[in-house]
Each structure stands twice: as structure tokens, then as C-alpha cells.
Amino acid sequence: MAQGDFGMKRENVNFFFLNVGHFMDHLFVLVFATAVIKLSVDWNLSYQDLLPYAAPGMVAFGLGAIPAGWIADKWNRHGMMQIFFIGIGLASIGCSFATTPLEMGVGLFVIGCFAAIYHPVGIAMVVQGRAKTGMPLAMNGVFGNLGVAAAPLLTGAILDLYDWRWAFIVPGVLSVCTGIAYWLFVRAGELATMYPAEGGAAAGSGVSIDRQVIVKVFAIIFLSTALGGIIFQTTTYSLPEIFNRRLGDLAGTLTEVGLWSAFVFSMAAFAQLVVGHLVDRYSIRTIFALVTFVQTALFALMINLFGAPALLVSLAFMLVVFGQIPINDVLVGRVAKSEWRSRAYAARSFVTFSVMSFTLPAISWLLDNRASFTWAPQDWDAFAVIFIILSVSAALIFLLVLQLPKVAAITGVSTAPAE
Numbered sequence: 001m002a003q004g005d006f007g008m009k010r011e012n013v014n015f016f017f018l019n020v021g022h023f024m025d026h027l028f029v030l031v032f033a034t035a036v037i038k039l040s041v042d043w044n045l046s047y048q049d050l051l052p053y054a055a056p057g058m059v060a061f062g063l064g065a066i067p068a069g070w071i072a073d074k075w076n077r078h079g080m081m082q083i084f085f086i087g088i089g090l091a092s093i094g095c096s097f098a099t100t101p102l103e104m105g106v107g108l109f110v111i112g113c114f115a116a117i118y119h120p121v122g123i124a125m126v127v128q129g130r131a132k133t134g135m136p137l138a139m140n141g142v143f144g145n146l147g148v149a150a151a152p153l154l155t156g157a158i159l160d161l162y163d164w165r166w167a168f169i170v171p172g173v174l175s176v177c178t179g180i181a182y183w184l185f186v187r188a189g190e191l192a193t194m195y196p197a198e199g200g201a202a203a204g205s206g207v208s209i210d211r212q213v214i215v216k217v218f219a220i221i222f223l224s225t226a227l228g229g230i231i232f233q234t235t236t237y238s239l240p241e242i243f244n245r246r247l248g249d250l251a252g253t254l255t256e257v258g259l260w261s262a263f264v265f266s267m268a269a270f271a272q273l274v275v276g277h278l279v280d281r282y283s284i285r286t287i288f289a290l291v292t293f294v295q296t297a298l299f300a301l302m303i304n305l306f307g308a309p310a311l312l313v314s315l316a317f318m319l320v321v322f323g324q325i326p327i328n329d330v331l332v333g334r335v336a337k338s339e340w341r342s343r344a345y346a347a348r349s350f351v352t353f354s355v356m357s358f359t360l361p362a363i364s365w366l367l368d369n370r371a372s373f374t375w376a377p378q379d380w381d382a383f384a385v386i387f388i389i390l391s392v393s394a395a396l397i398f399l400l401v402l403q404l405p406k407v408a409a410i411t412g413v414s415t416a417p418a419e
Contacts (some may be wrong), residue, residue, distance in 0.1 A: 004370070005377070015062075015126070017267075018081070018122050018125055018126055018140060019082060019139065019140055019143035019180075021085065021118055021171070021178075022122060022140050022141070023143040023144060023147035023150070024088065024171065024178070025087070025115050025118040025119070025147065026144045026145070026146035026147035026148045026151070026173075027082075027089050027145065027148070027150050027151045027171055027176070028091075028092055028111050028115060028175070029057070029058075029061065029112070029115055029151075030148055030170060030236060030237065031092070031154075031155050031171065031241060032057075032095075032104075032169055033054070033151065033237045034151060034156050034157075034240050034257075034261075035155050035159065035168075035280060036050045036054075036104070037168050037240065038159045038164045038254065039164060040175075041380070042164065042405075043100075043101065043235045045101065047241065048364040048367045048368050049101075049103075049165055051360050051361075051363065051364045052103055052361045053101050053105035053108065054103070054105075054222060054360050055358070055360045056108065056109040057108035057109050057110075057111055057112030057115075058112060058233070058359075058360060059177040059354070060109050060110075060112030060113045060355035061112040061115050061116050061348065062116070062350050062351070062352065062355075063116070064112065064116025064117070064118045064160060064265075065119060065341075065346040065349035065350045066120075066346050066347070067119045067348075068080065068116050068120050068121060068347025069120030069268075069344075069345060069347075070119045070342075070343055070346070072120060073341075074125065075123050077124065077125050077156070077342065080117055080120075080121045081117070081121060081122060081182060081250060081285035082179055082186065083114070083117065084114055084118055084121070084122075084179075085175050085178050085179025085182055086175070086176050086179035086180070087113075087117075087179075088111060088172075089171070089172040089174070089178075089179060090115075090172065090175065090176060090351055091107065091110040091111045091114055091172075091178075092111060092168045092169070092171055092172035092175065093108035093110065093168060093169055093173065093176075094110065095168040096165035096168040096169045097165075100299075107168075111381070116349070119345060119346075119349040119352075120346035120349050121342070121344055123137070123140065123329055124342040124345050126140045127329075128341075130343065132277075133232065133332050134189055134275075134276040134277065134279040134280035135273070135280060136276075137271045137272075137276060137326040137329050137333070138274075138275060138276020138277070139276070140274040141269075141325045141326045141329075142270060142272050144325075145266075145269030145322050145325070146269050147267075148236050148263075148269070149261070149263075150262065151168055151263030152239070152240045152256045152258040152262055152265070153259060153261070153262030154167070154171070154259060156256075156258020156259070156261075157255055157258060158170065158201065159254050159258075160253060160349050173340045190232050198313060199212050204419035213405050214335055215220065216403075216405060217331060217404065217405065220400050220403060220404055221328050221331055221332065223400055224397045224401065225348050225352050225399045226352070227355075227393045227394075227400075228328070228356045229351065229354075229355035229399060230355055230356070230359055230389075230390070230393050231295070231321055231390055231393055231394060232321060232325075233355075233356035233359040233360070234359055234363060234386060234390060235317070235318060235321050235390070236265070237359075237360065237385070238386070239258050239261050239264065240261045242263030242314070243261055243311075243314075244257050245383070246305070246306045246310045246383070247306075247307065247311060248306065248312065250307065250308065260311065262295050263315075264311075264314055264315045265322075266311050267315055268315065268318035268323075269316075269322055269323070271323035272322055272323055273325065275287060275291065275323040275326055276326050279326070279327060282388065284330065284331060284404070285401060285402075285404040288324070288327050288401040289398060289402060291324050291327070292320075292324065292395075292397045292401060293398050295317060295321065295390075295397075296391050296395045296398060298313060298316050298317035298320065299317060299387050299388075299392075299394060300359065300388075301313055302317060302385045303380070303391075304380055304384050310382075314332075328348060329345070329348075332344050334347060334394060348352045363386065365380050366385055366386055367382045369382075373376075
């Protein structure tokens with residue numbers, strides 16, 4: 001009993017480290033999203049001029065997931081997590097030495113390379129040995145979204161109080177220290193005691209489901225992931241600038257911009273717990289369709305809103321954007337076997353972040369070329385056009401979700417072992 005309790009405690013501590021890792025992963029990717037507002041002044045360049053320099057990091061975020069997942073499956077997932085913590089921290093500190101946009105782009109690229117490790121490795125570790133994966137993935141997702149929320153808040157406060165370089169140094173040092181702590185934790189105990197043996201989740205994954213159904217489900221996962229990547233990247237990366245332009249007196253300083261962004265992200269993060277609870281008990285197909293339908297409506301409503309109404313609708317659409325995140329991960333966990341699960345998550349991450357990599361240049365282009373959109377009313381800004389694109393993307397995901405097969409192991413309508 002004592003040995004079992006010890007193993008359970010180690011599993012819980014390890015789960016905590018995985019959650020911290022998800023927090024840091026999203027924080028580091030979004031530090032530049034707020035820092036660029038100050039950098040544009042210091043380097044005498046516009047916001048849209050600097051934004052594309054973040055794109056190589058997003059490319060690395062996507063492409064790096066494939067080798068990271070393969071190495072984790074073949075070598076050691078715990079070792080990869082140690083590399084993640086220390087590597088991304090050192091890369092962030094390196095960004096603080098940038099003196100030109102090109103140097104910053106290189107630094108962000110290196111951050112992207114290490115950030116690519118987390119999703120295929122960390123999420124595979126979260127679901128390992130679990131029959132019910134909705135709530136663990138949701139809890140892990142909350143930490144990831146709290147990282148999204150912390151990025152504009154922490155960065156905005158540092159920008160108002162200190163130099164922008166400290167916005168990269170402070171989280172970098174914390175991540176390196178966390179990596180050292182995780183290395184000591186792994187060395188201190190037997191890795192085999194960290195997780196329960198593979199049970200219902202592994203046994204059911206990909207066994208009781210027809211191959212053609214699996215192919216169809218993964219096709220829907222990848223297509224909805226691509227469209228969801230556009231939505232997630234646009235909303236999380238652009239929200240500070242949207243608030244900077246649309247909240248008026250509600251956000252008069254960068255600290256206030258960061259505070260409102262952090263508030264919205266923090267509140268929205270907990271939507272994943274609700275969705276995680278629901279997908280463990282009801283049909284994923286139904287929950288997924290409802291979430292994307294609401295997204296479609298809210299993005300359309302946001303097209304030309306300003307002030308307090310814009311803040312309220314932003315909170316509403318971020319609730320459903322973040323709420324969608326664990327759904328595809330639950331589907332992957334139900335279908336993929338343990339021995340290739342990291343690679344399955346790697347493929348999904350590759351699709352997500354590859355799409356996200358061209359989203360930033362697209363946003364920059366739209367901001368630069370607003371005047372050419374003669375079909376749009378003159379009182380619409382460039383973000384109005386962006387919200388039209390987001391609404392259409394959410395509607396396409398809704399149509400894809402309706403094509404999900406009605407199989408218990410996929411939809412979650414029963415408590416069969418495959419769940």
C-alpha cells in the first residue's frame with residue numbers, strides 16, 4: 001500500500017510538472033506578441049513590420065513536433081521534457097540580446113524549436129494509462145491557457161516598469177530552474193512508478209474501431225485542427241493589439257492592455273474544464289458542434305464592436321476558442337495506441353503550428369492593406385475583415401464535425417473500455 005501511495009504521489013507531482021510545462025510553452029510563444037508593441041517604438045518600426053519576424057518561430061513550432069514526437073517514442077519522454085524546460089529558457093534569455101529584427105527572429109525561431117517538444121511529448125504523458133482523458137487534458141489545457149493569459153500581463157507590466165529585454169529574461173530563468181528541478185525529480189525515483197500500467201485507454205485505442213473509421217476521424221481531426229489553428233493563433237496573438245485599438249479609455253496603457261488580455265485569457269481558460277467534463281460523459285460530436293456553432297456567431301458579432309461591448313464579446317469568444325482545445329486531443333487519445341501516440345500528437349501539432357506560422361504574416365498583410373478592401377464599409381477597421389475570416393473558419397469546422405462517425409469509442413456516448 002505504501003509503495004502504491006508513493007507511486008501515486010510521484011504521478012501527481014509529475015502531472016504538476018507537465019502542467020507547468022504547458023503553462024511555460026504558451027507563455028514563451030506569446031511574450032513577443034506584447035513585447036512587439038514596445039519594440040516597434042524602440043526600433044522605429046511599425047507593429048505590422050515586426051510581426052512577420054515571429055513567423056519562423058511558428059514554423060519551428062510546427063515542424064519540430066514531428067522529430068520531437070518520434071524521438072520521445074523511441075527514446076525517453078521524460079528526457080525530452082527536461083530538454084524542453086532548459087532549452088526554451090535559455091533561448092528566451094538569448095532573445096534579450098537581440099539588437100535587430102533579424103536577430104530577434106532567430107531567437108524566436110530557437111524558442112519555437114524547443115516549444116515544439118511539449119505538445120507531442122507532454123500531452124502523450126498526460127493521457128498515458130488513463131481510461132478517462134477529458135478532465136486530465138482539460139486541466140492540462142487550463143495551465144496552457146493560463147500561460148497564454150500570463151504572457152500579456154507579465155510582459156505588459158515589465159514593459160511599463162523596465163526594459164523589454166527583461167520580458168524574456170525573467171521567464172527564461174524560471175524555466176531553466178524548473179528544468180533543473182524536474183531533472184532532480186526524475187533522478188530521485190523509478191520512472192516505472194510514475195504512471196499506472198496501460199489499461200483501458202491503450203487496449204481500446206485503435207483496436208475496436210474499424211480502420212476506415214480511424215482514417216476518417218483523423219482526416220476530420222487534421223482539417224479541423226488546421227482551421228482551429230488559424231482561429232487560435234489569430235485570437236491569442238492579436239488580442240492585445242485588438243484591445244489596444246478597440247477598448248479606448250478602458251486600455252490607455254500597455255499594462256491595462258495586458259491586464260484586460262490576461263483577464264479574458266484567464267477566465268476563458270477554465271472553459272476547458274467544463275468541456276473536459278462534458279466529453280467524458282456525452283457525445284464529442286454534439287459538444288464539438290455546439291462549441292463551433294457558438295464561435296461562428298460570436299466572431300460575426302465582433303466585426304465592428306468597440307469599448308465595453310467588444311470586451312464582453314471577446315471574453316465570450318475566447319471561452320469557446322479555449323473550450324475547443326481538449327476535444328481533438330481526446331479524440332487522438334481514444335484512437336491512437338500508446339506506442340505511436342506521441343507521433344499522433346506530433347502530427348496534430350505539426351498541422352496546428354504550421355498553419356499558425358502563416359497566420360501572422362497574413363494578419364500583417366491584412367493590417368497593411370485594409371484600404372484595398374473596397375467592399376467593406378469605411379468605418380470597419382482591418383480587424384473587422386479578420387473577424388469575418390474567423391467566423392467562416394469556425395463555420396467550416398462545424399460542418400466537418402457533423403461528419404464525425406457515430407461510434408461509441410469516438411463520440412463518447414457510452415462507457416465502453418475504448419473510452
